[in-house]
Amino acid sequence: MAADEPQPAKKIKLHHQPLRENVLFGMGNPLLDICAVVDKDFLDKYGLKTNDQILADEKHKELFEELVKKFRVEYHAGGSTQNSVKVAQWMIQQPHKVATFFGCIGKDKFGEILKRKAEEAHVDAHYFEQNDQPTGTCAACITGDNRSATPFKKRGLRSLVANLAAANCYKKEGHLDQKENWQFVEKARVYYIAGFFITVSPESILKVATHVSESNKILGLNLSAPFISQFFKEDLMKVIPYVDILFGNETEAATFAREQGFETEDIKEIAKKAQGLPKVNEKRRRIIVFTQGKDDTIVATADNVTAFPVLDIKQDEIVDTNGAGDAFVGGFLSQLVRDQPLEECIRAGHYAANVIIRRSGCTFPEVPDFH
Ligand code: AP5
DSSP, rough: TTTTSSSOOOOOOOOOOOOTTEEEEOOOOOOEEEEEEHHHHHHTTTTSSSSSSEOOGGGGGHHHHHHHHOOOOEEEEEEEEHHHHHHHHHHSSSSSEEEEEEEEEESSHHHHHHHHHHHHHHHHEEEESSSSSOOOOEEEEEOOTTSSOOOOOOTOSSSEEEEGGGGGOIEEEEEEEHHHHHHHHHHEEEEEEEEEGGTOOOOHHHHHHHHHHHHHOEEEEESHHHHHHHHHHHHHHGGGOOEEEEEEEEHHHHHHHHHHTOOOOHHHHHHHHHHHHSSSSSTTTOOOEETTEEEEEEEEEESSSEEOOOOOOOGGGGOOOOEEEEEHHHHHHHHTTTTOHHHHHHHHOOOOOOHHTSSSSSOOSOOOOOO
């Protein structure tokens, strides 16, 4: 396959293998997203950039309260990994509880919402619940309307501020290590962890990663946001050798490349170099998957680098791209757990992302129309 040649996904009829419960394992920060269209003054007041994802600090203390008071807000169950496993479960449909999710929440109203939403999505969530911190939230500050006459500006639409709170209290000893929880890790064949979780419990990731590698299973990781490659480099690079499939978008890829001294800005070159980084389980060759919004998704395997076109959509049909990357991963995983070829995983990723960007937040209709 030539590196530059677009390879549309093959239209093959899927012969779905019967799946069992808990085959897909996800672990991450369960957050309740508080979404609102805000003005520039609001962004300036809290020092936010339009195209950014950050963790809340002291100066964002009042942001959440002001957001709710001043603007019309919508609440959506969020958190990157949780979004992806929900989308995967939605694509899979039956049986329920193919996807397991671990993360930490507070014993409060928001925690109850997350539990209810996970149940409605038929995800087998086993939250670590604690009293010290409230359930985490993520302010999605949107500055634009895709349905307006203004042309859709890629990545100019939202600024995410995550207040991890309870999500930051996930403890390996308190949850993952417990026999009743670890059995779910052992039951899985495919694992997915968004890079965001590296800021919380790298030791939990390494424990799961070691299990995956020793049992020749599959671990997917997402670069998640530029700050992970920049400020959590050491922990990230401890996990990378265990990663079988590395996901990210083009901004995250570029930051990763800069931080690793790859000396290239070419996304295909970056993918190739990331593919070749050292790996613990050499029986599985690493795969790199970089999405680029409306542009081709770049996939590097040990043999080649390929560009896959995304599904067409009129840009004014996009409601918001919140969760587009998470949905892509969810679609991808839904076929990976069925042992489908890489092309099918990517086709499913593009399909799921295409559905989600037509809706508000990372939400989906009752059943997928993916064949
Ligand atoms: P958000 O960053 O909005 O979600 P995301 O999934 O990362 O979505 P992006 O819009 O950033 O997409 P992307 O750049 O990854 O993918 P791409 O544009 O290439 O955040 C969502 C969640 O993050 C929230 O729920 C929040 O809770 C959580 N979060 C924030 N901080 C967190 C933290 N610290 N810990 C845990 N969770 C945290 O697009 C992917 C695909 O979509 C493309 O391949 C394509 O198929 C399709 N697509 C996208 N744009 C277009 C387009 N214009 N035209 C056609 N197709 C498109």
